[in-house]
Amino acid sequence: MLICLPPSEGKTPAPDDGAPVDLTALTAAELTAHRETVLDALAAVSARDDATTALKVGASLADEVARNTTLRTAPTAPATDVYTGVLYAAAGLGDLDGDAAARAAADVRIFSGLWGVVAPADRIPAYRLSMGVTLPGVGGLATAWRPHLDAALAQRAAGDVVVDCRSAAYVSAWKPATTGDLAADWVAVRVVRETDGVRTAVSHNAKHTRGVLTGHLLRRAGSPPSSADELLDAARELDGQVIGTEVGTGLSYRMVEAVLDDPATRRGPRTLELVIS
Structure with a gap:
C-alpha cells in the first residue's frame, strides 16, 4: 500500500526552537538536488515586489510569502504538525504510535511543490508554494518534478496498490504506471453524498472522508491492502459508521458504502467511491 496525500493549503509554523531543515535527511534523498533548486528559486521569487502575484496567492498572505525567503534557517517540525488541514485532522497522523506509526512511515507520502514528496515524520518548515506555480529557472512545478518523482516512487509503487x-x-x-514491469494498482479516492437516491460530489466532506480512510488504513489490524480489491474490503469496514460532523449544522454523517469501479472501463486510475449520507 502506498497512500498519496496532498499537502494542506495552510501550514502551521514550527516552534521557534526547531532545528533548521536538513534536506539530506528528508525521505527520498535522490530528490535533494532538485529540492535545492526549487528552494533557491522560491526564495528569489518571494523577495520580489510581485511575489504574491507570482505565487498565485492573495495579498493577505504576504507575510507567509515573505517567510519563504528564510526557509533554510527557519525552524522545522514533523510534516504531520506543519500540515494541519481538514484531511490531516481527520487522519490523525500525528497521533499514531507503534505499528500504525511504522506503517505511516513506510506507506504514506505527502506531495509538495517545494519538497517533491515527504514522509509524515520528515521535519520541514512552514512554507507557501502550490504545485500549480511556475518558478523562474524551474518552470511549472508539476512538470519539473515529474521525472524526479517517477525515479523516486515508481519502484516503490510497482506491484502494490496506490491509494490516491x-x-x-x-x-x-x-x-x-498501470502497465509494464512497474505497474501498480492505482486507485483514486472519490467521495460523494447520497441524498434521496441521488449522488453528488462534495468538497469539505471529501477531504475529511479521505482523511478518515487514511487513518483507518493505518490503524486497522492485519496486513495493509496490496491490491484494489483488498483496498475495497478495507474501506468497507467503515460502512455504516458515523465518520464526521457537518460544518455549520453540527449534523453527523456516516459512510453508506464503498464501491470500486469496473477495471474494464479504466482510463488511468480505478475509482474507489466512498458514499456518505
Missing part, C-alpha cells in the same frame, strides 16, 4: 487522495495539480506531478 491527491488533488489534480499533485496528480499531474506523478502518475503510477
